[in-house]
Amino acid sequence: MAAEATTTDAMVEAPRPRRLDRPALTGVLVREVVNFGSYWRASTFSSTVEPTIYLLAFGFGFGSLVSEVNGLDYVQFVGTGTVATAVLFSSVFPAMFGTFVKREYQRTYDAILAAPVDTEELVTAEALWIAARSGVYGCVPMLVAMVFGLDPSWGMLLVPFIGFLAGYGWASFGVLISAVMKSIDNFSYVTSTIITPLFLVAGTFFPISGLPEWAQVLANINPLYHCVQLVRDAVFGLVWADLWHVSFLIAFGLAAWRLAINRMEKRLID
């Protein structure tokens, strides 16, 4: 979809670099991976400990009141639900803050765009890297839940991929927010009005079937809800409805990705 219809006038000795070409993506990814070596401890800590605390707090807190939800033990329900929380936290926040800092404070993107890398490749590589990380971090609450009685299943092997897909959309969304906001202080508006409600109305801690109808409709346009459903079904048994959940996450990822590129171009290229 991205490869432009380049009419190859084969008169130049070196082939003309195309859109979204691999060396550019690799270059940006290598920069991220090398840098990750210096901050992975902090990043891994915050991305995994927080959802685990939610899991334990809700698991023990509500678990003593509620024994079963939708036919699942509450710990199984929350253990799979907080996978999506971990994916969200480890993708949207690093994307928002990380890209803002690299653009405005460290001026990293000026250096990258002076190399043969375009904004499209820069944004794509950043989102891919964050998505890969959240695919891994997303598994942590599930592993913790296994200690508390979540039974292993083959479907669990799909969870990192679901985390990657949802993480790609959230990372792109985070890049988009960082490109739209003029100041890092304004991020709190987005956190309070968009991310926190989405995080709560996603069927993570309680099923959305108990909510009023309008809230259920809203939950259906919440990507996090689709991520929660997919993870649960992957662990406990896939159903046909999961095609809809996957389609929704793909559409969310594509839309957020293109919008993020568009807004970043406006920010980075005068």
Place this chain on the structure above:
Amino acid sequence: MSPSPQDAVAIRLRGVVKRYGAVTAVNGLDLTVPAGTCVGLLGPNGAGKSTTMKLLTAQAIADEGELEVLGLPLPGESKAARAQMGVVPQLDNLDVTLTVEQNLLVFTHLYRIGRGERSAAIERALQISNLGDRRGAKVNELSGGMRRRLLIARALVHEPRLVLLDEPTVGLDPQVRQELWALIDRLRSEGTSILMSTHYIEEAERLADTVVVVSHGEAVAVGRPGDLVAQHAGREALEVYGPPARLREVEADAQGRGWPTRRTGTSVTILRAEDLDGEAPAGERRPANLEDVFVLLTGEEIA
């Protein structure tokens, strides 16, 4: 790579205009950098030097005019041009938690150096910048001069044919500046084309084969530093010192006689002093310099 006619010119700008809202940062700029030479863009802050640099990497898009880098039209072919270009930014944007070597490694990837050639490229960059013994040091442990050398080395990992230097020695002490000048001079002697923006007169005089004096986004004079001085400011300048009242008197008198003058904080400078008759006021004679040219042409003092 076979030399072709287009290779003889590293940069060619014709009538380039760049506006930011009501502000015109670059206003019909013409600029040519012949291959293998160093061209100095000399101008005060706000003359449009940095904007010009951004246009050359397509980090800003011109509103009007033609731009060509290494024979490739911008912004259309900018990516191919950037692959053969090295850029040293004015603001330090190194990855500060990484080591010297890691910073270079990242750029061997960004500049598409093949796997087999990466370590040789890093060694060469370390050698050019004389940072071999600090290769394992983190950037935030380096001095300002070393960081600047690393910034230059980073732009050279892929042996670019053209290097853009945006104010390469701004904010550094004189000794460090000398070191960097030696580094840039060596690059030029090896045949790399260089476009350097600066607001230091001495830097332009020492390093540039051709100086382009820019003011308000336009080139107001182009030539070799010595020629520009001879053409616009003559051979000698006479500095007359005194209290403000005396300076005003000297200035009025000189203007009355049609002598070109410029005012600095503590003196009045009478240019083309070699042509003065015996009526010249007492003062110190010195060789005319590029600064005299600049002030004469633009009416602006340069810091």
